[in-house]
Amino acid sequence: MTVAAAQAPSGAAQRIVVIGAGVVGVCVALYLQRDGHAVTLVDRQGPGEGASFGNGAVIGEESxxxxxxxxxxxxxxxxxxxxxxxxxxxxxxxxxxxxxxxxxxxxxxxxxxxRISIALKALMDGAFDAFKPLLELAGAEAxxxxxxxxxxxxxxxxxxxxxxxxxxxxxxxxxxxxxxxxxxxxxxxxxxxxxxxxxxxxxxxHTVNNFRLVQELAAAFTREGGTLCRQEVRGFDFAGGDGAAPSAVVTEAGPLPCDAVVLAAGAWSRGLARQLGENPPxxxxxxxxxxxxxxxxxxxxxxxxxxxxxxxxxxxxxxxxxxxxxxxxxxxxxxxxxxxxxxxxxxxxxxxxxxxxxxxxxxxxxxMPDSLPVISRGRRHRKAFFAFGHGHCGLMLSARSGKLIADLVAGRDPGMDLAPYRVDRF
Ligand SMILES: Cc1cc2nc3c(=O)[nH]c(=O)nc-3n(C[C@H](O)[C@H](O)[C@H](O)COP(=O)(O)OP(=O)(O)OC[C@H]3O[C@@H](n4cnc5c(N)ncnc54)[C@H](O)[C@@H]3O)c2cc1C
The missing domain is CATH 3.30.9.10 (D-Amino Acid Oxidase, subunit A, domain 2)
Known part of the structure; x- marks a missing residue:
């Protein structure tokens, strides 16, 4: 039995497109997959080739x-x-x-x-533990x-x-x-x-190789049945949907139909967020x-x-x-x-x-100017989710962010107040 099947909630599976296969997007995709969703991860480059390629590899609760x-x-x-x-x-x-x-x-x-340091600490507290199930799945604990x-x-x-x-x-x-x-x-x-x-x-x-870590996690995602697409995302199609989410993510190669979308495109997220009705600075x-x-x-x-x-x-x-x-x-x-x-x-x-x-x-x-990431549901579209803006802490908060986004998608209690990380907080 796969981990995804073991964790699946009954009857709630959705087609979810995650935009961005950096360390944040890959962790989001894995946590959504654990909940039994049919997840497509789309990136114009290979997994981990953005900011996640060359960071300092540190995972620290002191941040x-x-x-x-x-x-x-x-x-x-x-x-x-x-x-x-x-x-x-x-x-x-x-x-x-x-x-x-x-x-x-x-x-x-x-x-x-x-205020900000309290909000950062609340995320850091679970940061290390959130990696555990993902590393186990990928066989990458070491x-x-x-x-x-x-x-x-x-x-x-x-x-x-x-x-x-x-x-x-x-x-x-x-x-x-x-x-x-x-x-x-x-x-x-x-x-x-x-x-x-x-x-x-x-x-x-710290991780012994931050780039290989993303690749191992992405490989686990595809082994478990996830779809990895190498395409540029251009925008969204809202026709025929109920307004809660776009009906499709539009890529250079055509539409990817979806029930929900997660924007995790790192530093390039702002333009796509605007198309989803949000304007994060x-x-x-x-x-x-x-x-x-x-x-x-x-x-x-x-x-x-x-x-x-x-x-x-x-x-x-x-x-x-x-x-x-x-x-x-x-x-x-x-x-x-x-x-x-x-x-x-x-x-x-x-x-x-x-x-x-x-x-x-x-x-x-x-x-983001306040050093806090965006981990949020959309205000305009309730089934658009946002996971970007992690600044200096994207590696360390990636797995935690994935877990929290999966909670938001499932409507589960995340066990903490997510207001400080809202996409519309400014
Ligand atoms: C020098 C340096 C040192 C750092 N040290 C640390 C550290 O020690 N610890 C730590 O936790 N953090 C560190 N960081 C920060 C960390 O690297 C980032 O916060 C993290 O990589 C962000 O991950 P991400 O997945 O959000 O973004 P990215 O890794 O940049 O991924 C975003 C992805 O989205 C894709 N994308 C964007 N737009 C589109 C589109 N339109 N269509 C398709 N795909 C798209 C990109 O191709 C990219 O792959 C450091 C950063 C730097 C630069």
């Missing part, structure tokens, strides 16, 4: 602090002046970004930070490790400046240990000496990675540079340096210097780092 914190406004001039800093804005994109940026700054008010990660502070000033972040984490009950230099090096012997402090988060995990925080297939050093756990905003994660096929934020929209060409500068920083972290072979990458985080 309860929104990107916009009090004082962010004061950092904007520096961002504009330093194209290689941890946060950068493309001048040419500023006029289009302005409405998003205003909401982003509004989200940095202390009361908002508190792909997730839970050995913690460590944030490194280079100077006393950096550590002092981080106290508001750590206070939010402590208020949310995140497990963390502040480590003096000698304990930091005992924890992670690959690190250079001389860093001021480390903050170790023992409950954080979604934009993108572009991020870069430099992958080192033969790094010559082997950190035990992911190491986060708090100063430069990137993580160094040990993967099964090398060391991944990933992170930073560039606000520049979906169309601008990558600025590869932003990936190269990661090498300069990482060399100081890991003595002996071999940077002769490098693979640079740029990806588009799907980002």
């Amino acid at each position: 309860v602090v929104p990107v916009a914190m009090p004082g962010i406004l004061g950092k904007v001039p520096g961002m504009l002046l330093d194209p290689l800093g941890p946060l950068a804005i493309r001048w040419s994109y500023l006029p289009r970004l302005a409405p998003w940026l205003l909401r982003f700054v509004a989200a940095s008010r202390p009361a908002e930070v508190e 792909m997730l490790k839970r050995g913690g990660w460590v944030g490194v502070y280079e100077t006393e000033d950096h550590f002092a400046a981080a106290q508001p972040y750590l206070e939010v984490q402590r208020r949310r009950g995140v497990a963390l240990d502040v480590l003096p230099p000698e304990e930091l090096r005992q924890l992670e012997p690959a690190l250079a000496p001389g860093f001021h402090r480390g903050v170790y988060y023992p409950k954080v995990g 979604l934009d993108t925080e572009r991020g870069y990675h430099m992958h080192l297939p033969n790094p010559g050093v082997a950190p035990r756990i992911p190491v986060y540079s708090t100063t430069y905003g990137f993580v160094s994660t040990p993967l099964e096929h090398g060391l991944r340096l990933a992170g930073t934020v560039e606000l520049g929209g979906l169309e601008a060409a990558p600025n590869w210097k932003r990936a190269e500068v990661l090498l300069t920083h990482a060399r100081r972290f890991f003595p002996g780092l071999d940077t002769r072979e490098t693979e640079p990458w740029m990806g588009h985080r799907p980002s």
Whole structure:
């Protein structure tokens, strides 16, 4: 008996099209399949080839602090002046970004930070467990490790400046240990000496290969009878339906008839959401990675540079340096210097780092200005569902989002208040 059959509710099966086969869409598709629905997953690329291809591979309950914190406004001039800093804005994109940026700054008010961090924590709490049934189904349990990660502070000033972040984490009950230099090096012997402090988060995990993880999950989905379509979605057909959902998702190759639709197209979701009657203020925080297939050093756990905003994660096929934020929209060409500068920083972290072979990458985080994802039913069409905007946390919240969307589709109690993640909250 398949897992899908074992979990099927009686008489409620629907034809559901999930748009987007990133880590979020694949997890949504698997959870819907477990409920016995006939699921079609459609993507113009192969599974996991969007933002899910090159992320930092970290799955962490510590991510309860929104990107916009009090004082962010004061950092904007520096961002504009330093194209290689941890946060950068493309001048040419500023006029289009302005409405998003205003909401982003509004989200940095202390009361908002508190509200948002509570809403993030509510999602993080079930994040790891939600992967379990999907990994079991895919036979990929070994792909997730839970050995913690460590944030490194280079100077006393950096550590002092981080106290508001750590206070939010402590208020949310995140497990963390502040480590003096000698304990930091005992924890992670690959690190250079001389860093001021480390903050170790023992409950954080990571996957040994974030791209292969999506592919294994997608393979399990098709093995269980799901349909994977490689097509561009152009829009929706509402003719002949009852208004609760489009009657078909329209692709470049023709219509895919459906009873319900889930939009999980990552940073590209906004245009399709508009066609479904919603207008979420979604934009993108572009991020870069430099992958080192033969790094010559082997950190035990992911190491986060708090100063430069990137993580160094040990993967099964090398060391991944990933992170930073560039606000520049979906169309601008990558600025590869932003990936190269990661090498300069990482060399100081890991003595002996071999940077002769490098693979640079740029990806588009799907980002809402309040750092909260959209996990929602439609306001206009009740059988249109939305799962995008996961920003920095798409991998870690993917399985949890899938489970919650399946609850919404089934009309089950999700066990938590989903109002903070509504598509029409702005
Ligand atoms: C440098 C970097 C580091 C990161 N590190 C981490 C980390 O350590 N941990 C973490 O949790 N998150 C991390 N993230 C964020 C994470 O990668 C994203 O939040 C996540 O991948 C988003 O997944 P998604 O499925 O929503 O989007 P995507 O993976 O982008 O998938 C969206 C899919 O939709 C498809 N699509 C779009 N439009 C259409 C259309 N019209 N028709 C058909 N298909 C369409 C695309 O082809 C794409 O495959 C990082 C991101 C970056 C850039």
